Amino acid sequence: MAAPLEVVISSDSGSQLWNCTVFDLHSGSSLLSYRGGNSAARSLAVLRGEFLLSAQLGKNFINVWExxxxxxxxxxxxxxxxxxxxxxxxxGAFLAAGVAEAVYLWEVCTGKLLAVLSRHYQDVTCLKFTDDSSHFVSAGKDNLALVWNVCSVVQMDLSHSPEPRHVLSRHSLPITDLHCGHMGAQARVATSSLDQTAKVWELSSGELLLSVLFDVEIIQSLNREKSFQSDSEGNQVFKGHRSLVTCLSVSMDGTLLLSGSQDETARLWDVQSRQSVRCLAHKGPVTNAVIMAVSANMFLPDSRPAVPLPRFSRHLQAPEGPDAEGGGAWVRPALHAQEEEESYLQKADRLYSLMHAVSDKALCGDGENSALRVAELEEEVQTLKKVNKDLFEFSSQLLTKPT
Incomplete structure (x- = not known):
């Protein structure tokens, strides 16, 4: 049988023999099981298509499998x-984890802990990167979602504490989950909360675009606030679970919906007919359930990762081992981007071209967003020019220094 293009990977809090399992999306048969502990909710991640990571339920460590x-x-x-x-x-360049009210960010290629972000007031509940890896969003029990620019977070000036690009603060109770759409910094971000609302935000401006209320009367405090109601036949409702739904995922073609529940099942639904087409039984409440594309070596037992995973540091920018060098963290691009690296002048020229390109409304949206993007690019160009000037002066000093 040919290898599937998409699979279901799920975990629960009650299994004693395995941590998470890979199921065939269309037949429901079990294909792989990863042994060792139990995965906490919102803690399952695939790194570079070569490593599976999950945070141990109620513990202070992350399990890593090839x-x-x-x-x-x-x-x-x-x-x-x-x-x-x-x-x-x-x-594949960065790994981020929420620990209490802080966000920890590691550089994957070196294992160095680059930043500890402590801007939340209560526990962090969810983390997501944008599809271009330029930003990530953290949300927590303090009702806040924070948008972080990776470039501003990954910096070597320890005297300066990174600030979030936007603070999304319109929820009134803890945020339970979030999702980042496509288009990188121009994406939409969706958040859900115990305040019985789901909200959609514009990542570039931090503006609230839509608020959807569930199972409560409409309180018209915002002119873009709407209610969610099914019709008389319940055609917008997928009925089948007997307890709370904990996670959702959609197939690449949008025809199948996957839901995990505290009723110890994960169900696959046909989106068009809203019928349950398959039920995947578990040994405990489902903590993670996601539909993902099959990586190149998932079903090749003799293959190995292209680059081994390093040991991850437990201390902020602290050297470990006898051969470790002191100083700041050296940030490297992802593996596929290391072959051809732009010079500072090339980056400045490219950013200058982008500054003129954003005058096209179709590229960045309305005039307000364009002005905001232009200001950010101008600041980045000035930073690159200063770095280039400093490098030139340093090189000149080395060349003219008497031997």
């Missing part, structure tokens, strides 16, 4: 506290 070696843990990443959420950047 994705094709299901029976053997490769390593455990020890954290300073219980990990509440976990995510990896799509380009």
């Amino acid at each position: 994705i094709q070696r299901k029976d053997q843990l490769q390593q455990k990443i020890v954290c300073p506290g219980v990990v509440t959420c976990l995510t990896a950047s799509p380009d």
Whole structure:
């Protein structure tokens, strides 16, 4: 039988023999099982298509498997506290985890802990990167969602604390989950909360675009606030679970919906007919359920990752081991981007071209967003020019220094 293009990967809080399982999307048969512990909710991540990571339920470490070696843990990443959420950047360059009210950000290629962001007032509940890995969003029990620019977070000036690009503060109760759409910095972000609302935001401006209320009377405090109601026949409702739904995912073609529930099942639904087409039984409440594309070596037991995963540091920019060098963290691009790196002048020229391109409304939206984007690009150009000037002066000093 040919290998599937998409699979279901799920975990629950009650299994004793395995942590998470890979199911065939169309037949429902079990294909792989990864052994060792139990995964916490919103803590399952695939790194570079080569490693599967999950935060241990109620513990202070992250389990790591090579994705094709299901029976053997490769390593455990020890954290300073219980990990509440976990995510990896799509380009494979960064790994982020929520620990209490802080967000920890590692550089994958070196294992160095680059930043500890403590801008939330209560526990962080969810983390997501944008599809271009330029931003990530953190949300927590303090009712806030914070938008972070990766470039501003990953910096070597320890005296300067990174600030979020936007603070999304319109929820009145803890945020339970979030989703980032496509188009990078121009994406939409959706958040859900215990205040019985789901809200849609514009990532570039931080503006609230839509608020949807569920199972409550409409309170018209915003002119873009709407209610969610099914019709008399319940045609907008997928009925089948007997308890709370904990996670949702959609197939690439949009025809299948996957839902995980505290009733110890994960269900696949036909979106058009809203009928349950398959029920995947679990041993406990489902904590993670996602439809994902099959990586190249998932079903090749003899394959190995192209680059081994390093040991991850437990301390902020602290050297570990006898051969470690002091100083700041050296940030490297993702593996596929290391072959051709732009010079500072090339980056400045490219950014200058982009500054003129944003005058086209179709590129960045309305005039307000264009002005905001132009201001950001101008600031970036000035920074690159200063760095280039400093490098030139430093090189001149080395060349003219008497021997």
